[in-house]
Amino acid sequence: MLEQILWNNFINYLQLNKKLKIGIVCYPTYGGSGVVATELGASLALKGHEVHFISYAQPFRLNLFSKNTYFHEVNIPDYPLFEYAPYELNLTSKLVDVVLHEKLNILHVHYAIPHASAAISAKHILNTYGIDIPIVTTLHGTDITLFGKDSSFKPVIEYSINKSDAVTAVSQSLINETNNIFNISKKINLVPNFIDLNLYSNCGDNNLRSSIVNDEKLIVHVSNFRKVKRVKDVIKIFNLISKKVPSKLLMIGDGPERIKAEKLSRKLGVNYQIKFLGKLKSVEQYLSISDLFILPSESESFGLVALEAMASGVPVISTDVGGISEVNIHNQTGFTFNVGDINDMASQSINLLIDNDKLNRFKQSAISHAKNFDLPIILPKYEELYSKILK
Ligand code: GMT
Numbered sequence: 001m002l003e004q005i006l007w008n009n010f011i012n013y014l015q016l017n018k019k020l021k022i023g024i025v026c027y028p029t030y031g032g033s034g035v036v037a038t039e040l041g042a043s044l045a046l047k048g049h050e051v052h053f054i055s056y057a058q059p060f061r062l063n064l065f066s067k068n069t070y071f072h073e074v075n076i077p078d079y080p081l082f083e084y085a086p087y088e089l090n091l092t093s094k095l096v097d098v099v100l101h102e103k104l105n106i107l108h109v110h111y112a113i114p115h116a117s118a119a120i121s122a123k124h125i126l127n128t129y130g131i132d133i134p135i136v137t138t139l140h141g142t143d144i145t146l147f148g149k150d151s152s153f154k155p156v157i158e159y160s161i162n163k164s165d166a167v168t169a170v171s172q173s174l175i176n177e178t179n180n181i182f183n184i185s186k187k188i189n190l191v192p193n194f195i196d197l198n199l200y201s202n203c204g205d206n207n208l209r210s211s212i213v214n215d216e217k218l219i220v221h222v223s224n225f226r227k228v229k230r231v232k233d234v235i236k237i238f239n240l241i242s243k244k245v246p247s248k249l250l251m252i253g254d255g256p257e258r259i260k261a262e263k264l265s266r267k268l269g270v271n272y273q274i275k276f277l278g279k280l281k282s283v284e285q286y287l288s289i290s291d292l293f294i295l296p297s298e299s300e301s302f303g304l305v306a307l308e309a310m311a312s313g314v315p316v317i318s319t320d321v322g323g324i325s326e327v328n329i330h331n332q333t334g335f336t337f338n339v340g341d342i343n344d345m346a347s348q349s350i351n352l353l354i355d356n357d358k359l360n361r362f363k364q365s366a367i368s369h370a371k372n373f374d375l376p377i378i379l380p381k382y383e384e385l386y387s388k389i390l391k
Helices: 002-015 032-046 087-102 112-127 151-163 172-181 206-210 231-244 258-268 304-311 342-354 356-373 375-390
Strands: 021-025 050-055 069-073 106-110 135-139 166-169 188-190 217-222 247-252 274-278 292-295 316-319 334-337
Touching (some): 021 112, 032 106, 032 375, 112 151, 135 151, 172 188, 258 274, 304 316, 304 356, 342 356
Parallel strands (some): 021 106, 135 166, 217 247, 247 274
């Protein structure tokens, strides 16, 4: 058995100079982790690696017509016997199957539970076939910040992290939080989220802007409208801004808090200045015509949307929780505040919006800082990690 494993490692080592076959497990729904996993896979595929996405639905930004990308759907059984469908077991079996038949070299899973825990089980099963598949786990936040507070998940999260061959987290703040909450023996590497700056430059469409605003300023918010995003704060902040600066607000995304935000906008009488656009596959064209982005979240391990806004040259008014301050630099790319500090968020927004020179300086700083998270800078960090564990 040991000989077989060593042989497989040797084969893997040889593969280093060739192109890799990489399995990526992620949530397919609207959200930063799915976006990052999909963009990572797509970029690796462009570099010639073969990338297999494994999830219960096709990731929303995945373009399957691109070369070298494949999708494997995890079917969820619907037996009356099961009160709760055992998704993790189906995922585990699917991982075993795909690794065996597609001859994957590495599995990169996004989220500790259930993805890393399923991958670790698959790894154990594959060991009985004489295969040692390396597992890279990327922590995105909710698995740590939310489930971490629920002690019933603790043993599984700890085990999945400690047994992964390599672990990354999307911000230093998330690394610190993970080490504080759990007993972690594994080094957690910082690999920040990234954007492809090419996608964001030069997509400003004046016709689109003039179809929404005339001389008013345009403010934007993007999220999945979960409670943690505090979308009602966005409406309250906009209400204060609109009293001083002629402006409109775009609310992009959908989720459980949308109806409350809509009701509040009617109550405050600003509903005619707000457009709820729902879920959009890509947001760059709306970001690029906007003047200010608002992200008043209660918790955010990174805040990928803030980075997307900055890459589009849009300064960010946000809270200072979690990893946001590593992305949105206070008084440089925007401003950061305590959670719920609506008045200060509004008055700083007004200061920026009424001073075009200042707004332009912040726009330029936002773009400059976003360059630190550009794809060509971050992608090699993942590739280096893959090489390291394959060696
Ligand atoms: O924020 C969400 O509700 C979605 C969640 C996800 O799974 O995409 O976002 C998390 O991962 C993103 C990508 O790494 C981060 O940019 C978000 O900050 C993080 N959300 C939270 O920590 C609440």
